[in-house]
Amino acid sequence: MENNLTKPLVEFHNLTLGYEMHPAVHHLQGQILSGDLLAVIGPNGGGKSTLLKGLMEEIRPLGGKIIWPQGRPKLAYLPQRARLDLDFPLRVADFVSLGHWPKRGAFAAIKSIDKQAVQQALKEVGLAGFDKQSLDSLSGGQLQRVLFARLLLEDAPLILLDEPFAAVDEATTTDLLMLIKQWHQQGRTVIAVLHDLHQVRSHFPKCLLLARDVLGMGATEEVVTAENLAKARKMQVLADPLAPICDLDDVRELS
Amino acid sequence: MELIYQALFAPFVDFGFMRRALVGCVALSISATPVGVFLMLRRMSLTGDAIAHAILPGAALGYMVAGLSLGAMTLGGLLAGWVVALLSGGLARITVLKEDANLAVFYLLSLALGVLLVSTQSRNIDLLHLLFGSVLALDNEALILLAGIASITLILLAVFLRPLVLECLDPDFLRRHSRVGTTTHLVFLALVVLNLVAGFQALGTLMAVGIMILPATAARFWARQIDQLLFVALTLALLGCWLGLLMSWHLDLPTGPAIILVLGSLHILSLFAGRDGLLKRWLHPTKHLKS
Numbered sequence: 082m083e084n085n086l087t088k089p090l091v092e093f094h095n096l097t098l099g100y101e102m103h104p105a106v107h108h109l110q111g112q113i114l115s116g117d118l119l120a121v122i123g124p125n126g127g128g129k130s131t132l133l134k135g136l137m138e139e140i141r142p143l144g145g146k147i148i149w150p151q152g153r154p155k156l157a158y159l160p161q162r163a164r165l166d167l168d169f170p171l172r173v174a175d176f177v178s179l180g181h182w183p184k185r186g187a188f189a190a191i192k193s194i195d196k197q198a199v200q201q202a203l204k205e206v207g208l209a210g211f212d213k214q215s216l217d218s219l220s221g222g223q224l225q226r227v228l229f230a231r232l233l234l235e236d237a238p239l240i241l242l243d244e245p246f247a248a249v250d251e252a253t254t255t256d257l258l259m260l261i262k263q264w265h266q267q268g269r270t271v272i273a274v275l276h277d278l279h280q281v282r283s284h285f286p287k288c289l290l291l292a293r294d295v296l297g298m299g300a301t302e303e304v305v306t307a308e309n310l311a312k313a314r315k316m317q318v319l320a321d322p323l324a325p326i327c328d329l330d331d332v333r334e335l336s
Numbered sequence: 337m338e339l340i341y342q343a344l345f346a347p348f349v350d351f352g353f354m355r356r357a358l359v360g361c362v363a364l365s366i367s368a369t370p371v372g373v374f375l376m377l378r379r380m381s382l383t384g385d386a387i388a389h390a391i392l393p394g395a396a397l398g399y400m401v402a403g404l405s406l407g408a409m410t411l412g413g414l415l416a417g418w419v420v421a422l423l424s425g426g427l428a429r430i431t432v433l434k435e436d437a438n439l440a441v442f443y444l445l446s447l448a449l450g451v452l453l454v455s456t457q458s459r460n461i462d463l464l465h466l467l468f469g470s471v472l473a474l475d476n477e478a479l480i481l482l483a484g485i486a487s488i489t490l491i492l493l494a495v496f497l498r499p500l501v502l503e504c505l506d507p508d509f510l511r512r513h514s515r516v517g518t519t520t521h522l523v524f525l526a527l528v529v530l531n532l533v534a535g536f537q538a539l540g541t542l543m544a545v546g547i548m549i550l551p552a553t554a555a556r557f558w559a560r561q562i563d564q565l566l567f568v569a570l571t572l573a574l575l576g577c578w579l580g581l582l583m584s585w586h587l588d589l590p591t592g593p594a595i596i597l598v599l600g601s602l603h604i605l606s607l608f609a610g611r612d613g614l615l616k617r618w619l620h621p622t623k624h625l626k627s
Contacts, residue, residue: 082490087517113554158512160508163506163508163509164506164507164508165504165505166504166506169377169501169504169505169562170377170556170559170561170562170564170565171501171505171561171562172561172562175562176505179498179502179509182498182502182509182513182514185511186514187496187499187514188495188498213534214563215560240591281363
């Protein structure tokens with residue numbers, strides 16, 4: 082266990098992620114410790130979602146490496162826009178119980194203790210009594226709560242949230258932030274892509290500011306500064322199709 | 337009372353071939369209906385139709401090789417259907433073309449090949465048999481085949497239920513947690529083929545799609561949860577088979593189309609009278625709840 086405390090959870094070694102040779106995250110260097118509560122901020126197109134996809138191994142790095150010194154943990158992931166078929170005729174409880182998948186897999190039976198866990202998760206996200214509702218009857222905020230309930234059941238040590246509060250009202254945001262705080266207190270690592278800087282300052286001790294290049298990573302009050310934010314605003318949004326090949330790696334190797 | 341008995345039950349009590357037909361249809365309903373429910377939920381309702389067209393040439397080939405033999409035609413149909421279904425589903429996952437486009441390509445090729453083969457034969461009148469089925473002439477062999485296919489289908493559906501649901505509900509979640517998605521899809525396509533082949537023994541290749549899709553679409557107007565949906569669809573299928581067989585008996589009509597037309601009527605009835613049907617939408621409620 083001592084090892085786990087001293088070794089970081091994940092290290093980024095000169096990591097470049099992107100699509101068709103165009104970098105979306107450019108030469109990221111840094112590490113995340115177990116138990117970190119990290120906000121990832123930056124302009125649209127700055128590479129925030131791309132970084133999460135890189136962690137999920139949905140895309141392969143264009144350069145550099147992601148290293149898991151303690152081994153790759155189980156990850157739970159809430160994508161920005163889940164491609165859900167909400168017309169599917171299913172009850173909320175059945176949907177949430179899919180969070181047992183990492184434990185029960187595709188074929189094992191859902192036990193009564195699992196069903197109790199579903200009820201408990203629904204209670205924790207403030208949807209007690211919604212178990213028999215159909216999915217298509219939920220509002221946007223309720224759906225987000227249901228997705229959080231499923232995340233709860235996944236019981237992963239590393240949780241990635243991509244804009245979890247986009248288009249969600251204040252009451253829901255407050256409730257869900259409480260859940261994130263609980264996860265943090267339980268020692269889980271949470272990485273959340275966010276836009277509300279006030280929220281980041283008041284709830285997230287660590288912050289990564291991405292605008293393709295890393296403009297800051299560390300304690301939130303040191304990263305979220307007027308100077309850094311101004312830099313982020315200047316990011317060139319459109320990828321230049323004629324951009325030359327990046328030779329930063331060569332320069333680094335020489336030095 | 338006597339009249340009701342004569343109309344609804346007597347044909348089955350008095351005649352063995354009617355009982356056999358009923359047993360065959362029950363087996364087919366139990367097996368094809370849940371497959372149809374998932375076809376509908378996965379927005380693949382027309383896939384069944386395309387695959388049915390693809391099966392025809394295989395069955396015809398079996399017929400040409402071995403005559404009117406159940407085994408040869410079943411095997412030919414299964415092979416043609418599986419080749420087309422697996423090519424479509426498999427290629428969709430590794431190339432830019434989506435499954436519907438692939439399916440259109442391969443079922444057309446299969447159908448063209450089949451028509452070509454049949455045209456070289458002079459005995460092709462018997463092939464009408466393939467198109468319209470022979471539910472009133474089901475022998476023991478055919479009944480065992482139908483029951484066997486129903487058993488295999490139910491077992492596989494039960495085993496793959498969770499990935500099957502998740503693959504249409506939240507495919508990304510499934511992909512993140514498991515690689516069972518592709519297997520599930522291919523198993524499902526194989527089940528569609530298997531049930532269409534089962535269906536053409538009784539109802540004919542083209543009518544076989546009807547007993548899959550129509551109960552499912554009708555049930556959607558009544559049920560809002562997957563378990564209820566499966567139950568209502570099965571009930572409607574059984575009702576349709578029973579009434580269809582009676583209609584065919586009393587009015588001396590071909591059985592396959594009679595069953596499909598009854599199922600179609602049940603769909604239209606549900607479309608209007610169902611819990612989520614049109615009538616309810618048209619009759620605006622004058623009251624609403626407090627919360």
